[in-house]
Amino acid sequence: MNVPLLDLKAQYDPIRKQVMAAIERVFDSHAFILGPTVREFEERIASYCEVECAVGVSSGTDALLVSLMALGVGPGDEVITTPYSFFATAGCIARVGAKPVFVDIDPVTYNIDPARIEEAITPRTRAILPVHLYGQCAEMEPILEIAASHDLPVVEDAAQAIGAQYRDGRQAGGMGTLGCFSFFPSKNLGGLGDGGMVLTNDTELADRVRTLRAHGGKPKYYHKLIGGNFRLDALQAAVLNVKLDYLDGWTAKRQNNARRYAALFAESGLIEEAGPKLPEAVYEKSGVSRYHIYNQFVIRVADRDRLQASLQQAGITTALYYPVPFHLQECFESLGHREGDFPEAERAAKQTLALPVYPELSNRQQEAVVESIRASKAANAVVKPRPVVAGFPTGGSTI
Numbered sequence: 295m296n297v298p299l300l301d302l303k304a305q306y307d308p309i310r311k312q313v314m315a316a317i318e319r320v321f322d323s324h325a326f327i328l329g330p331t332v333r334e335f336e337e338r339i340a341s342y343c344e345v346e347c348a349v350g351v352s353s354g355t356d357a358l359l360v361s362l363m364a365l366g367v368g369p370g371d372e373v374i375t376t377p378y379s380f381f382a383t384a385g386c387i388a389r390v391g392a393k394p395v396f397v398d399i400d401p402v403t404y405n406i407d408p409a410r411i412e413e414a415i416t417p418r419t420r421a422i423l424p425v426h427l428y429g430q431c432a433e434m435e436p437i438l439e440i441a442a443s444h445d446l447p448v449v450e451d452a453a454q455a456i457g458a459q460y461r462d463g464r465q466a467g468g469m470g471t472l473g474c475f476s477f478f479p480s481k482n483l484g485g486l487g488d489g490g491m492v493l494t495n496d497t498e499l500a501d502r503v504r505t506l507r508a509h510g511g512k513p514k515y516y517h518k519l520i521g522g523n524f525r526l527d528a529l530q531a532a533v534l535n536v537k538l539d540y541l542d543g544w545t546a547k548r549q550n551n552a553r554r555y556a557a558l559f560a561e562s563g564l565i566e567e568a569g570p571k572l573p574e575a576v577y578e579k580s581g582v583s584r585y586h587i588y589n590q591f592v593i594r595v596a597d598r599d600r601l602q603a604s605l606q607q608a609g610i611t612t613a614l615y616y617p618v619p620f621h622l623q624e625c626f627e628s629l630g631h632r633e634g635d636f637p638e639a640e641r642a643a644k645q646t647l648a649l650p651v652y653p654e655l656s657n658r659q660q661e662a663v664v665e666s667i668r669a670s671k672a673a674n675a676v677v678k679p680r681p682v683v684a685g686f687p688t689g690g691s692t693i
């Protein structure tokens with residue numbers, strides 16, 4: 295059975311008329327750069343995430359870049375982050391001239407391990423940049439505590455995590471000094487191209503981001519700052535405005551799919567001693583709960599490459615996020631890292647595999663995925679699973 299990793303046709307077919315009408319409104323208004331459509335979308339995202347300010351920008355990458363620029367991070371500075379994420383996380387730190395300082399991940403959530411952050415702080419540290427990988431929040435409480443005790447700002451890379459929550463419903467992107475979203479088409483809220491957003495409760499920082507996204511001129515043509523062209527297109531904002539109404543419903547479907555995977559894996563006997571390790575969804579760990587929005591459903595298997603190849607043969611598309619951790623990337627060679635420096639990130643890079651979890655995935659397709667994993671010999675050469683998945687999210691709206 296053919297199971298794609300993502301099916302954008304299935305997502306757009308039911309909302310095609312609405313999306314086209316929104317595009318036509320922008321087309322007829324000729325207000326293509328910023329203007330009321332972008333403003334409306336910014337206000338709606340700010341209220342969705344319960345923050346004061348949201349500034350639409352050209353991509354998730356530019357959201358990170360302009361956030362670091364607004365904080366004044368530059369040459370000679372260090373920014374603490376994870377070695378295991380999409381490239382933009384570390385790339386943006388280097389692009390402002392600062393040094394990315396990596397801290398290994400928690401092998402259960404794949405997010406930065408807060409217990410190792412303190413020892414990475416030096417007098418040059420200027421910010422902490424956690425990522426909410428795959429749609430599950432990093433352990434923000436200790437991260438925010440450490441940051442506060444060293445007077446450091448926190449920039450959340452929430453590119454994969456719009457709608458994810460942490461403790462008592464605190465929103466991904468709304469907990470740090472600045473939060474960054476991406477509207478890349480494969481994110482849970484995706485546009486028809488690139489787009490991003492910076493969130494903050496600090497009106498002065500929001501102002502700087504707004505100024506920097508239009509070359510740093512304020513008033514126009516008078517530059518105290520050097521910015522760039524980091525604007526969100528009105529056309530993207532119009533499409534995203536339509537799609538935002540559906541986000542919670544889509545999230546609920548992703549969560550249902552995650553729950554169904556867990557049940558199917560359990561039935562097939564695959565998460566006994568020697569099965570693939572499932573993502574540890576919302577789980578209780580000293581009272582910490584996470585509301586996972588499953589941008590990706592990632593399992594851990596020792597013989598990952600063989601399993602991926604056999605699934606591909608069965609028509610099932612999976613993905614590797616991410617095969618090479620930052621500290622082993624050629625472009626960061628000058629940082630002087632070696633294999634073994636961040637063992638958990640290295641293991642994750644070798645063992646993780648993302649299965650299709652998109653909202654429109656059918657029961658039959660999911661059964662086919664799990665059946666193909668069971669049938670594959672590769673699934674038996676596995677990593678011993680960690681303690682049982684304790685629970686899955688029950689919140690969110692249902693459809």
Ligand SMILES: *Cc1c(COP(=O)(O)O)cnc(C)c1O
Pocket residue numbers: 353354355356379380382383425451453454475476477478488489490
């Ligand atoms: C997608 C992504 C980005 C970059 O977003 P773009 O909109 O593609 O520029 C940054 N960080 C993470 C973790 C991402 O997944």
